[in-house]
Amino acid sequence: MFKEIKSLQLPEIDREILDFWQQNKIFEKSITSRSQGGHFVFYEGPPSANGKPGIHHVMSRTVKDIFCRYHTLLGKQVSRKGGWDTHGLPIELSVEKELGITKEDIGVKITVEEYNAKCKETVMRFKHEWDQMTQMMGYWVDLEHPYITFENSYIESVWYLLKEIYQKGYLYKGYTIQPYSPAAGTGLSTHELNMPGAYREVKDISAVALFEVDKASITSNINSLKNLENLRISAWTTTPWTLPSNTALSLGEKIVYSVIETFNPYTHERTHIILAKDLIGRWFKPENIVSSNENIYLTDEKQIPYKILSVEFTGKQLEGLRYFPLFNYARPDDGDAFRVIIGDFVSTEDGTGIVHTAPSFGADDMRVAKKNGIGSLTLVDRSGKFDDRVTDFAHEFVKEAYLTTEEKESETRRLGLSRYLSVDERIVIKLKAEGKLFNAQKYQHNYPHCWRTDKPILYYPMDSWFIKVTAIKDRLVELNKTINWKPESTGTGRFGHWLENIQDWNLSRSRYWGTPLPIWRSINGEENTCIGSVEELTLEIEKANIAFGLRQIVPSDLHKPYIDEIVLVSKTGQKLLKEPDLIDVWFDSGAMPFAQWHYPFETKVLGPDQFPADYIAEGVDQTRGWFYTLHAIAALVKDNVAFKNVISNGLVLDKNGEKMSKRKGNVVDPFATLQKYGADATRWYMISNSDPWENLKFDLEGITEVRNKFFGTLFNTYNFFAIYANVDKFEYHPETAILSDKRPEIDRWILSKLNTLIQAYLSTMDQFEPTSAARLIETFVCDELSNWHVRLSRRRFWKTDSSMDKRAAFETLYECLICVSQLMAPFAPFFADWLYRNLKKEDKTEDNCSVHLSYLPIVSQTDINPRLEKRMDYAQRICSLILSLRKAQKIRVRQPLQKVLIPVLDPGYKEDLKSIEDIVKTEVNIKEIEYVDSENNLINKKVKPNFRTLGKKLGKDMPAANAIIQAFNKDTIALLESGNPTKIQIEDRIYEIIDEDVEIFSEDIPGWLSATDNDITVALDITITEELLNEGLSREIINRVQNLRKTRELNVTDRIQLIVQEDQRLSSALTKFNDVICNEVLADEIVQTPFLDGVAMELFEEGDLSFDIRVTSL
DSSP, rough: OOOSSOOOOOOHHHHHHHHHHHHHHHHHHHHHHHSOBOOOOBOOOOOTTTOOOHOOOHHHHHHHHHHHHHHHHOOOBBOEEEHHHHHSSSHHHHHHHHHHHOGBBBBTBBOOOHHHHHHHHHHTHHHHHHHHHHHTTOOOOOOEEETTSSSSSHHHHHHHHHHHHHTOOOOEEEEEEEEEEETTTTEEHHHHHHHHTEEEEEEEEEEEEEEEEGGGOGGGGGGTTOOOOEEEEEOOOOOGGGGGOOOEEEETTOOOOEEEEEOOOTTEEEEEEEGGGGGGHHHHHHBBBBOSOOOOOOOOOOOOBBEEEEEEHHHHHHTTOBBSSSOOOOOOOOSSEEEEETTTTTSSSSTEEEEEEEEGGGGGHHHHHHHBBBBOOOOBTTTTBTTTOTTTTOOBBGOOOGOHHHHHHHHHHHHOOSOOHHHHHHHHHHHTTTTOOEEEEEHHHHEOOOTOOOOEEEEEEEEEEEEEEGGGGHHHHHHHTTTTTESSSSIIIIHHHHHHHHOOOOOOOOSSSSSOOOOEEETTTTEEEEEESSHHHHHHHHHHHHHHOOOOHHHSOOEEEEEEEEEEEOTSEEEEEEEOOOHHHHHHTTTHHHHHHTTTTTTTSSOOTOOOOOEEEGGGGTTHHHHHHHHHHHHHSSSOSEEEEEEEOOOETTTOOOOOOTTTTTTOOOHHHHHHHHHHHHHHHHHHOOOOOOOOOEEEHHHHHHHIIIIIIHHHHHHHHHHHHHHTTTTGGGGGOGGGGOOEEEEHHHHHHHHHHHHHHHHHHTOOHHHHHHHHHHIIIIIIIIIIIIHHHHHHHHHHSSOOOHHHHHHHHHHHHHHHHHHTTSSSSHHHHHHHHHHHHHOGGGGGSSSGOOOOOOOGGGGGGGHHHHHHHHHHHHHHHHHHHHHHTOTTTTTTTEEEEEEEESSSHHHHHTTHHHHHHHHHTTEEEEEEEEEEEEETTEEEEOHHHHHHHHHGGHHHHHHHHHEEEEEEHHHHHHTTTTTEEEEEEEEEEGGGEEEEEEEOTTTEEEEEEEEEEEEOOOOOOOHHHHHHHHHHHHHHHHHHHHHHHTTOOEEEEEEEEHHHHHHHHHHHHHHHHHHHHEEEEEEEEEEOOOOEESSSTTOOOEEEEEEEEE
């Protein structure tokens, strides 16, 4: 017996199947049973378990799971390790928040040992929730043997990779300007700076500062500047807080600079300003200009006059000019200062054409300063505050965003202000008062933020270790071209452009909880060594112990502070001290192809079943994160790709397209969603709604729609099969099944469509197009199997005899359902297994007990019949047109109509239509179909231009073409309908018109309705005679009685007596169609009675015919 279920309860199915999987170790068997089938290598990107999973993780894990399950069904062995990302800022920041400390407190209020112990304790805080969600959603991954990045074995493999990179000469130490996060207390890599959302639009205050020229430095070639009073050089900046650290002004070598005589807009002093000639119009209004031969006077403080002096100089001529500093806080001790230099990055695109240069806070600034012997001033500490030397602003944060609301209020009170003013604002106020400012205004621009703290970064001078990825840039680009990116635009665009402009990888992190950088360095910096294994460290410790009389051993924990205490010895006998830095946590995760196997220690060689990956998938935010580090490390160490195929899935937004956040209250709880709707409906909705690389507007109503439309339809189809298969005691035996070519045409058609589906499904899945595959299945189940094949075959299942036709119907539907369960298994693993197991009943061997242990069916090319599919397509489209006409006139399908006319253009088309004539007549309840040629006047076709295609083609000739096309005769229209082009001429220009360039439609004739679908046109006779009306009434009665049978929960074989209240409007129908009604509703007789206390029903919505019936079992 096939299991019959009254209602669809997807969450209950989830629980039933999950219990079955766990008790029978189906996941494990899906791997061990494929040992001879080749390998499909998948890498799991490690999440951090110190935060709870969200609904977007259901999306990303569904995308991963689909292709692992798919390749298992193809017969491949798909091992997939789970993993946990356990180092880095997310853990450290959460611990600091929990303990109420800052980075500066570590080593003071809490030891490094205690701090790291707390981090280690925290990393797996939400592991249970992650495991629970993983199981609930049916994501198969090895949770029992995951790789964990804080384990010594993982760290040792990371050290090995770094040693390989070091030995190739790609690991070096440099003092450079780097992105630095004061809030996190560490430097950042460029790929971290390019994570999605890192650049944010902010409003800062910009300033044009005026630097007073030291006239003693004016040389003879610019001698005309000597007599100009109050001579100033203007420089524009969007970071006024860097002005105290200014040590140079950079000019463009060939840029022409003018001298403007004007008045300071704040102090109203007469002044002379140097700025780029091309940028005068940006800062001065044309209406305020004064002729060069006139004197200028300040008469209106709001309209500042100015005069352009006749002297002009190139940047090269002004080079070497000196100026007085804006502030007297400090002087650099590592070079010259306060001199005009030439910068190759200076342009006239914005500002004044003169760049304020603070070498400590800009990479270009540092480069050009070093080139010119200019020193630097680093007056900001690593917490983001001015140091003691900046007496006016000492110990104040340089960025307003670093302060809390409470801290702003405290600063406002301390300074005696009415409102909070940032350091930038107060620096500008100071410059105004001192006559050193020409302009200040709010400036909106994009500024980089720390990806973990959401606080602005600073560009800051730091000693760091770098990986020289620029040395292999071309190879990285070349290897990327071999990767199949979905979507392709991410690989060629976002990722490809990133590689083309790659910078060396800042590996160092000034934190405490992470993988230590395995480099020991001499105090003078001349010698260093990189350790690549615990064994190597043991040997080097032994050498150092002998050299220095120490008793060191390899620490049991390779983290800080233990590893930092180890002293090694150089080849020349010098002490080598451990470099204190950790490594970028992204190197940790990017090392997982190697470290998850403890390569090359426990695993000496990585086989094709381990490296590279056939497939990975993560969110688009990983493009310059995990995707990049995987790619870079694999290229650096193995000169190979880390992955061959990748899906970069989009964001999961709320239903309005807004980013989900607790603040907005639009976060969707993944656990509540899975519990209420079930995993399969959620997964199917996410994948079938849009391609996974597109952003998904997540709407719970969409899950409901998927549940009802797809799963509801499939469930009802199965239940229909189970009920009638049980009545007939049907069992499927493949060895005795009727050959497909011996089955009725409707079965041969659905089997052709099934094999066409399998063929298209395999193609789309092999191209990593899951949305297309899901939609193919959905179309087959809803439109072709349920709504067409089953509906047209219902009477075959209802037959009382056990004919070959009935058996073919059962076998065909069974085969379709089994195949659908296999095709949908990667997407909806619970329901697919439930369906498969219910169909298999007792036929469940060890290798056949789960759909996930089965093998996808092979396409039967002999069963694919394109001609048959085309004919049935005609039938479906004709029926759709007729049903749409009925709906427009509110004529129910149960009401028979007499005739439909269909124009035919060629004999082959007519032959195809005649072969499906009976299907059409049955489906749309039509008595006859008449085929007419193009001469028939009952169907009058018209044509109008398709402006979307013709507009581009015809341009200005479109109006003339419109008149010509609308005048096409029936022969020209027929020519277009048959797929042939025609031509039109406008003056001396000839254009070719094809069927896509026009829209063909039919005009209605009284008593008839017409409709067109490309090459198919129908005209429906909507006249209802008395005979047709009576037959329609009989069908309505049958429908009402069948519904009542369901309400009374009668068995499908129960016979009844039908008692109907007398009504003259029904008497004719009941008399003429007595036998038909009795046969359809299994009634032995119909009794009419004047009075009946039965169930009132309406035959039509208008309520003009109502009657009572009573059903009693005999």
